[in-house]
Amino acid sequence: MQKELILVLKKIPIHFLCWMIVWFFFKSFFSVGSSNKAFLFWFSSLLSIITLITAYVFVYDLIPKYLLKKQYKKFVLYTIYSGVFVATTILMIEVVGFVFYFNLEYQKMPTLITSPAVVLVCVFFIVVLASGLKILKHNYKSLEEKKSLENKFLETQLQLKEQELKFLKMQIHPHFLFNSLNTIYGFAIAKADEAPEMILKLSNLLDYILYQVEKPKVLLEEEVNHLEDYISLEKMRFHDTLKVNFVKEKIEDSIQIPPMLLIPFVENSFKHGEIKEGILKVDILLKTENNALFFRVENSSEIKENSNVGIGLQNIRKRLEMLYPKKHQLEIIETKDTFKVDLKIEF
Incomplete structure (x- = not known):
């Protein structure tokens, strides 16, 4: 338990750095056509949180529970639910930004943000990237475990072969010694x-x-x-x-x-x-x-x-x-x- 906790704590800085990179990516990408820094900070932060939650749901729940266990129907179903949730949340954020940050002036909104499809693609690009890394890690771990099991199996087989070989040697030696001693015995009697x-x-x-x-x-x-x-x-x-x-x-x-x-x-x-x-x-x-x-x-x-x-x-x-x-x-x-x-x- 303590080792697992230490492992989790070691991962926190790496995860934090990755999500900071995602936040800077969103802020830089969606700043095209807008100088409203307050809105961009608020929008990028909320979008990063949504992406983080979605990515962790896929990486730690949907992929291990359904995709890796070949329950494809449930995985597709929950993926659709996640897509609907993310799309709805993005629309709500855009509406709030449109009302409170741009005073219902549609022309002042950043060009890329006015297209929910573009925002959705960006979010799921990050999610797919995180999911791909998870699957690659799982496959690598599976190969290592398979290799380890094969090595253990080969070691066991080798030990069995060595034991059998020793047994065969033990059968040969007494028989050989008996014949040799029998020869000496005959000559000793005959002097x-x-x-x-x-x-x-x-x-x-x-x-x-x-x-x-x-x-x-x-x-x-x-x-x-x-x-x-x-x-x-x-x-x-x-x-x-x-x-x-x-x-x-x-x-x-x-x-x-x-x-x-x-x-x-x-x-x-x-x-x-x-x-x-x-x-x-x-x-x-x-x-x-x-x-x-x-x-x-x-x-x-x-x-x-x-x-x-x-x-x-x-x-x-x-x-x-x-x-x-x-x-x-x-x-x-x-x-x-x-x-x-x-x-x-x-x-």
């Missing part, structure tokens, strides 16, 4: 010589998963390094039954991607791949070209009854849709002997 190396590689992977993954993006080279560590761990676990061919072409140093974006595809190939003739074959291709990333993972497989794409790939598909909307292509091709994933991301 294999490779165990220390596996622990070191797993330590690096844990650091990447638990800390680096909180970053929105990492260098593609970092993702590749940890992808190679993961492949090394899996090779140790599978011994001679895993054959991985990892080809890297034209890896640009400047490209960044979200962490843990590529590893789930490779993890899926190891988990769901089929060992044929004693070997699980996995071919991986990664290259960057024309500001785009191409990633392919192909593994030996068999079509099983009621086979569906794993939940890991479903989650990564959702993640890609959030991270790269309309800027990625993910194609999954399953044949009799192979399972292939093709990914393209445009930056």
Whole structure:
């Protein structure tokens, strides 16, 4: 309430200045053909008061209540009433001036004042000008409010997307960690010589998963390094039954991607791949070209009854849709002997 009062008080000097300008306009405009300063002062003052009242009625009552709410019939009706009121008042002022200031001598009256239509047009010109400013202000305020609501909506959507993305990451990490720890466990039981190396590689992977993954993006080279560590761990676990061919072409140093974006595809190939003739074959291709990333993972497989794409790939598909909307292509091709994933991301 106090803020509104302060706002109103700040507007008073501006309104007073505007109406003083209107008064000087009326006094100067209608002084043509007359030197009766007393009449001109009296006439301009009354005409300014009538204009002020009419303008405020339109700006603060008729326009907000009827025009902006699209009640056009009522607005037109009250506009006609206002026109009749103003025209009648102008005629009364002219009659009073004709009797008391010019002693019924019509020739001595200012030329422009003898035409009520001219006076009426001047009054409604000021009213229309004030009303136009009111409508422009309303439209500007509406646009600002609409923009503010759109921004709030976008912020809400972004927060929801971020929460969903965190949820998907949480689904990926435990699954990845479980497989890695399971590998270490097997080597620990067997007391294999490779165990220390596996622990070191797993330590690096844990650091990447638990800390680096909180970053929105990492260098593609970092993702590749940890992808190679993961492949090394899996090779140790599978011994001679895993054959991985990892080809890297034209890896640009400047490209960044979200962490843990590529590893789930490779993890899926190891988990769901089929060992044929004693070997699980996995071919991986990664290259960057024309500001785009191409990633392919192909593994030996068999079509099983009621086979569906794993939940890991479903989650990564959702993640890609959030991270790269309309800027990625993910194609999954399953044949009799192979399972292939093709990914393209445009930056």
